[in-house]
Structure formats: C-alpha cells, structure tokens
Amino acid sequence: MEQKRGRNLFFHFILIFYVIICLGPLVWLAMSSFKTPLEITLSPWGFPDSFHFENYINAWQEASISTFFFNSLFIALATCVISLLVGAAAAFALARMKFQKASLGMYQFFLLGLVVPGGALLIPLYSVITSLGLYNTRVALVLLYVTFSLPVTIFILVAFMRSIPRELEEAGVMDGIGPFGLFVKIILPMTAPALSTVFILNFINSWNEFVMALLFTADKAMRTLPVGMNALKTAYQTDYALLSAGVMYSIVPVIIIFLILQKQVIAGITAGSVKG
Amino acid sequence: MNSVLKRPAVFALFLLPAVLFYVVFMIYPIGEAIYDGFTKWNGVSEKNFIGLDNYIRLFQDSLFWDSLLRNFWFIVFAIVIQLPIIVFVALLISKVGRRFQSFYRTAVFTPVILSTAIVGILFLFIYAPDVGLLNNFLKAVGLDSWTHYWMSDPNVNFLMILIANAWQWDGFYIIIVLAAILNIPKELDESAEMDGANIFQRTAYITLPLIRPILIVVLLLSVAGSMKALDAVLVMTNGGPFHSTEVMATYMIKVGFQQFEYGYGSAIAVMIFLFTLIVSMLVQLLNRKDVEY
Numbered sequence: 001m002e003q004k005r006g007r008n009l010f011f012h013f014i015l016i017f018y019v020i021i022c023l024g025p026l027v028w029l030a031m032s033s034f035k036t037p038l039e040i041t042l043s044p045w046g047f048p049d050s051f052h053f054e055n056y057i058n059a060w061q062e063a064s065i066s067t068f069f070f071n072s073l074f075i076a077l078a079t080c081v082i083s084l085l086v087g088a089a090a091a092f093a094l095a096r097m098k099f100q101k102a103s104l105g106m107y108q109f110f111l112l113g114l115v116v117p118g119g120a121l122l123i124p125l126y127s128v129i130t131s132l133g134l135y136n137t138r139v140a141l142v143l144l145y146v147t148f149s150l151p152v153t154i155f156i157l158v159a160f161m162r163s164i165p166r167e168l169e170e171a172g173v174m175d176g177i178g179p180f181g182l183f184v185k186i187i188l189p190m191t192a193p194a195l196s197t198v199f200i201l202n203f204i205n206s207w208n209e210f211v212m213a214l215l216f217t218a219d220k221a222m223r224t225l226p227v228g229m230n231a232l233k234t235a236y237q238t239d240y241a242l243l244s245a246g247v248m249y250s251i252v253p254v255i256i257i258f259l260i261l262q263k264q265v266i267a268g269i270t271a272g273s274v275k276g
Numbered sequence: 277m278n279s280v281l282k283r284p285a286v287f288a289l290f291l292l293p294a295v296l297f298y299v300v301f302m303i304y305p306i307g308e309a310i311y312d313g314f315t316k317w318n319g320v321s322e323k324n325f326i327g328l329d330n331y332i333r334l335f336q337d338s339l340f341w342d343s344l345l346r347n348f349w350f351i352v353f354a355i356v357i358q359l360p361i362i363v364f365v366a367l368l369i370s371k372v373g374r375r376f377q378s379f380y381r382t383a384v385f386t387p388v389i390l391s392t393a394i395v396g397i398l399f400l401f402i403y404a405p406d407v408g409l410l411n412n413f414l415k416a417v418g419l420d421s422w423t424h425y426w427m428s429d430p431n432v433n434f435l436m437i438l439i440a441n442a443w444q445w446d447g448f449y450i451i452i453v454l455a456a457i458l459n460i461p462k463e464l465d466e467s468a469e470m471d472g473a474n475i476f477q478r479t480a481y482i483t484l485p486l487i488r489p490i491l492i493v494v495l496l497l498s499v500a501g502s503m504k505a506l507d508a509v510l511v512m513t514n515g516g517p518f519h520s521t522e523v524m525a526t527y528m529i530k531v532g533f534q535q536f537e538y539g540y541g542s543a544i545a546v547m548i549f550l551f552t553l554i555v556s557m558l559v560q561l562l563n564r565k566d567v568e569y
Contacts, residue, residue: 011372015372015376015380018365019383022384025443028402029398029401040407044408085293087294089293090295092290093286093291094291097281097287097290099284102287106291113298116302116306117552119503119525120545121309122532123533123541124312127308128300128301128305143297150294150298169281177280179283179286208391208392210507210511211529226507229397233397240407243397250390251391251394255390258385258386265385265389266385266451269448
C-alpha cells in the first residue's frame with residue numbers, strides 16, 4: 001500500500017510536469033496580454049504589475065480584431081447550421097429509410113471524404129470559387145467549410161440515428177405523418193445529443209480554419225481571426241502585448257466552450273478518427 | 277405500412293444537398309487536379325495538354341524532393357519522438373485515480389482545440405529571440421550559449437516547427453490511446469498482479485500488446501496530420517528562409533498562387549494525394565504482417 005502511494009505520487013509528479021508544458025505557454029500568453037511591451041521585455045516571467053486592458057481595447061479597435069472576430073463568428077455559425085441541416089437530412093435517409101444497398105453505397109461514398117486532404121485541393125477549389133463569383137466572400141468559406149465538415153457530420157449522425165428504436169417512427173407513420181414530418185418531429189429531436197456534438201465540433205473547426213480563409217479572401221474586411229492575426233503579426237511586429245491580446249480573442253471562446261462542454265468536444269474531435 | 281420510408285424520390289431528395297456539396301467542392305476539384313496535372317496553365321490562358329511533362333519536371337525539382345522529405349520527417353518525428361511520449365503519458369494517466377484522470381484529460385487536450393495558425397503565432401512569441409519564453413528560459417537556467425534565432429536558423433527552424441506541432445497534437449493522441457487502455461478489462465491486469473507480475477511486466481506483456489491496433493491508428497493519423505501541419509508552416513516561416521522549412525503543401529501554394537503555374541501546382545497536389553495514400557497503405561501492410569506471427 002505504502003509503495004503504491006509513493007508510486008502514484010511519482011506518477012503525478014511527472015504528469016504535472018507534462019501539464020505545465022501543455023498549459024504553461026497559454027498562461028504565459030495570458031499574462032503577456034496584460035503587460036506593457038516594455039514589461040514583456042524586462043520581466044518576461046512575472047505577473048503583470050497592473051492589468052493593462054488597453055491591449056485588448058487597442059487590438060479590438062485599432063487592429064480591427066472586431067471585424068475579424070465577427071467574420072469568424074458569422075462563418076462558424078452559418079457553417080454549423082447548414083452542415084447540420086444538410087448532414088442530418090442525408091443521415092436520415094441513410095439510417096432510417098429502407099434502401100439498404102443504396103444506403104450502404106452512399107454511406108461509403110460520404111466516408112471517403114474523411115481521407116481527402118483538403119489542402120491538396122486548394123488550386124482547383126480556387127478556380128471553382130472564382131468561377132462561381134464567390135472569391136473574397138464569406139459565403140465561399142461557409143460553403144467550403146460545410147463540405148469538409150460533412151464527412152464526420154454524417155458519420156456521427158448515421159451512427160446515432162441507427163440506434164433509435166423503430167417503434168416511435170412506426171407510431172408516427174400510423175398517425176399519418178409523412179417522411180418530412182418523421183424527420184423534423186421525431187428523428188431530429190431524438191438526435192439532439194449527437195447534433196450538439198457535431199455542432200460544437202464544426203464550430204471549432206470553422207473558427208480555427210486558416211489556409212482556405214487565407215487564400216480565398218483578399219480584403220481586410222473579409223478576414224477571419226486566424227488570417228487577420230497572421231497579418232497583424234507582421235504589421236505589429238514588435239508589439240507583443242497587443243498581439244498577445246489578439247491571440248486571446250481567438251483562443252478564449254473555444255477554451256470556454258471546451259471547459260463547459262468537455263465531453264462533447266472530446267467525443268466530437270476524436271470520433272472521425274478512431275474508426276480506422 | 278412502412279411505404280413512407282420507401283419512396284425513392286424522398287430518399288434522393290434528402291441526399292441531394294449533401295451530394296451537391298460533395299460534387300462541387302470535392303469530387304469535381306479532385307478530377308480537375310488530376311487533369312490539370314497534365315496541363316500547362318496559368319489560370320488565364322488556354323489549358324495546354326502536355327502529358328507527363330509536369331511529373332518529369334517534378335522528378336528533377338530538388339525543391340520538391342526536399343519538401344517531400346520534410347513531410348516524411350513529420351512522420352519519423354511522430355514515430356520516434358511523439359509516440360513514446362504519448363503512450364507513456366497515457367499509461368501514467370490510466371494509473372492514477374478517476375478524479376485526477378478527468379483533470380489530466382482536460383489539461384492535455386486543451387492545445388488540440390486551438391487553431392493551428394494561432395498556435396503558430398503563439399510559438400513565434402515563444403521562439404522570439406529577445407522576448408521569447410524559450411530563450412529567456414535558457415538564460416534563466418544558465419544555458420545562454422544555447423539561445424538561438426530559432427526561426428531563421430536553417431539548422432533548427434524545421435525542428436522547432438515539429439515541436440510546436442507536437443505540442444498541439446499530442447493531447448489528441450493521448451486521449452485516443454488512453455481510451456484504448458481504459459477499455460482493457462480490469463480483470464486481466466488484476467489477475468496478473470495476483471500472480472506477482474510487477475507494473476513493468478504488466479505494461480509490457482498485457483497493456484501494450486492489447487493497444488497495438490490503436491497505435492497503428494495513431495500512426496495513420498499522424499500521416500494525415502503531417503498534411504495539416506501546412507498551417508503552422510505557413511504562419512511560422514512560410515516555408516523560408518530560402519525554402520529551409522518548405523513542405524509539399526506550402527510548395528504547392530507557392531507554385532500555384534505566387535508563380536501562377538496551376539498545372540505544375542496540380543501535379544504537386546496529386547503527389548500529396550499519392551504520398552498520403554502510399555504511407556497509409558504501408559502502415560496498414562506492416563500491421564498485417566505483424567498479425568501473422
């Protein structure tokens with residue numbers, strides 16, 4: 001027993017060290033965001049002398065983080081809503097309707113999307129986006145994010161919808177409800193837990209996406225947070241205080257979501273992968 | 277009675293939106309990338325079909341080979357450095373009490389949920405020569421001579437990107453491996469303990485063999501992950517200085533979006549596809565061979 005306790009203490013010791021590596025940089029960033037640039041240089045380790053909220057105000061106004069923030073928010077929310085509707089409709093057909101062979105084939109087709117490296121399609125996507133007249137629009141990013149979120153959305157929703165018992169549906173059919181009624185009134189409400197997992201997952205992914213937003217927008221007014229921050233890092237090269245505050249705007253919302261809804265976030269992010 | 281769920285038109289209608297998204301933004305682009313790889317095209321002019329010329333050029337392009345090699349390094353780094361750390365940390369977490377497990381789970385997973393581009397910017401601060409965390413730390417512990425201009429020194433900059441990438445993603449793999457370990461029936465471990473097997477023996481002869489399938493998954497994912505690293509490279513060095521951190525995807529972006537050689541860029545895109553495919557197949561093949569023993 002004694003030996004076991006000593007062993008556990010040793011395990012915790014190593015794990016705490018690892019946790020410091022994981023979280024230390026974020027804590028350091030948070031502290032830097034409240035310092036003056038001079039303070040960052042003179043005392044990189046210490047707590048800030050006083051909290052300089054002006055970094056946040058300057059980043060929000062002068063450095064147009066507000067624009068980037070609302071672009072990211074709009075794009076992420078629109079992506080979530082559309083991919084949920086489109087994905088749930090497809091999952092309903094695949095999981096609940098009675099076309100076994102066709103369903104299996106289509107399901108495999110959608111899952112193939114899991115292995116397509118989006119990064120390899122940037123050049124043809126650029127020409128698709130420009131020929132649709134969508135270059136430099138938020139809509140373009142929403143459409144692309146919806147597409148690349150569909151594989152995992154469908155994967156998670158189909159798995160969940162398959163587990164819903166038939167009886168409810170059959171009762172609905174007896175009452176004379178049509179397929180759309182079954183989808184909206186019976187299946188969707190019962191899928192709520194999976195829908196929320198998918199919603200959060202897609203929100204985080206769209207909020208974080210970088211390379212498409214970088215290549216398919218041109219104006220400052222269209223930039224998302226990661227792209228905007230990438231530009232600011234050159235423009236405000238030496239003002240680490242302001243840059244740290246800017247980075248905080250990007251990471252604090254997802255960290256809050258994560259802390260509140262840990263289970264869904266972890267389930268969502270790891271779901272598409274463990275399939276093998 | 278179930279005829280409601282047997283109408284083909286309804287079935288098609290429900291699938292149509294998703295199929296449209298796939299066709300326009302995934303299937304068609306894949307086809308176009310493959311076709312464009314055989315053309316010379318600057319995005320404006322007529323497409324000129326030139327057969328295999330782009331691929332012949334690729335084989336002679338040392339910048340391409342260097343960037344492919346760096347993609348490969350991502351995988352080697354994952355196997356040699358990251359995997360042992362991931363398994364070790366997951367094993368430790370699995371041994372501590374439940375209350376602590378959820379704390380450690382949250383802590384190690386936090387970097388995973390951040391934007392890879394934003395993590396790139398964060399690590400630019402950490403690696404900053406004057407005010408950065410890393411150089412300050414080295415000075416604080418008396419290793420002044422180890423300080424570097426981390427991002428501009430071609431000897432270390434790519435390694436530093438690999439480390440930033442590992443910092444962000446290890447938590448993801450730890451959670452997957454941890455789930456596999458916790459899935460092993462407790463009785464196995466307990467009965468071995470009764471028989472007098474110590475913790476190292478139990479780990480080596482029970483836990484590790486049983487989680488081997490998931491380790492293969494982790495390897496596969498790290499192959500896909502080496503493609504995701506594009507964001508970090510773009511933000512931290514944009515492939516420079518002098519192409520010293522170029523990976524296939526950043527090279528493709530330079531060729532396509534800066535030199536407007538869409539045809540040649542598409543040929544690189546096809547190679548990215550093939551690279552991903554071949555490495556995943558190799559990993560699976562190795563796995564299969566193992567099973568025969």
